Amino acid sequence: MLQTVQLRLGHPGDAPAIGLLAHRVVRRWILPDQPPEAGQALLARLGTRSLRERMLAGQRFHLAWTGEVLVGIAAMRDDSHLVHFFVGTRHQGRGIGRRLWQRAMRDAVRRAGTRRFTLNATRCALPAYRRLGFIATGPERPSPHGILSTPMALVAPSAARARA
Numbered sequence: 001m002l003q004t005v006q007l008r009l010g011h012p013g014d015a016p017a018i019g020l021l022a023h024r025v026v027r028r029w030i031l032p033d034q035p036p037e038a039g040q041a042l043l044a045r046l047g048t049r050s051l052r053e054r055m056l057a058g059q060r061f062h063l064a065w066t067g068e069v070l071v072g073i074a075a076m077r078d079d080s081h082l083v084h085f086f087v088g089t090r091h092q093g094r095g096i097g098r099r100l101w102q103r104a105m106r107d108a109v110r111r112a113g114t115r116r117f118t119l120n121a122t123r124c125a126l127p128a129y130r131r132l133g134f135i136a137t138g139p140e141r142p143s144p145h146g147i148l149s150t151p152m153a154l155v156a157p158s159a160a161r162a163r164a
């Protein structure tokens with residue numbers, strides 16, 4: 001049976017579920033391309049306590065659920081920088097990432113009038129980000145957290161600004 005995907009804003013009580021999904025996706029898709037120390041630091045930032053602290057500090061975690069199962073995460077910092085973007089391996093390629101991104105973008109536009117979004121793309125996610133409209137703004141390099149990634153940016157389409 002095809003289960004519907006529901007999106008909602010996360011709260012600190014969701015931190016354990018977010019950490020579990022993020023650890024699985026990061027180990028499978030991101031760590032193989034990363035220096036080991038940067039990869040371990042990324043896993044630490046995705047621990048329950050760090051996630052809770054960042055949510056309480058105002059980072060917005062948009063979550064996708066099928067029933068009780070968390071299947072996707074898009075986390076926005078300062079209403080302008082996409083810090084985390086993960087969809088569970090079995091659920092990838094079915095439009096969940098696009099829905100999460102559109103929700104996160106509209107939320108930021110509505111809250112802060114954001115026009116330009118940024119992120120640091122790991123290698124395996126570059127094609128998906130390009131499809132979402134992001135453009136590389138520099139070469140691959142270690143991010144401020146040491147993660148090898150490509151800086152990208154997107155100007156919010158005027159339709160998203162009008163709807164917000």
Ligand SMILES: CC(C)(COP(=O)(O)OP(=O)(O)OC[C@H]1O[C@@H](n2cnc3c(N)ncnc32)[C@H](O)[C@@H]1OP(=O)(O)O)[C@@H](O)C(=O)NCCC(=O)NCCS
Pocket residue numbers: 025026029030085086087088091092093094095096097098099120121122124125127128129131132
């Ligand atoms: C990146 C990620 C979040 C995208 O989520 P998703 O649910 O698979 O994405 P969608 O199915 O909504 O696809 C979004 C768009 O990207 C395209 N796309 C996705 N993966 C692609 C790939 N490997 N190559 C080319 N295009 C791709 C889709 O076709 C879609 O475009 P369309 O709507 O115009 O057809 C997910 O693949 C993921 O978690 N990857 C591993 C973790 C990761 O790299 N996260 C980002 C860290 S910076």
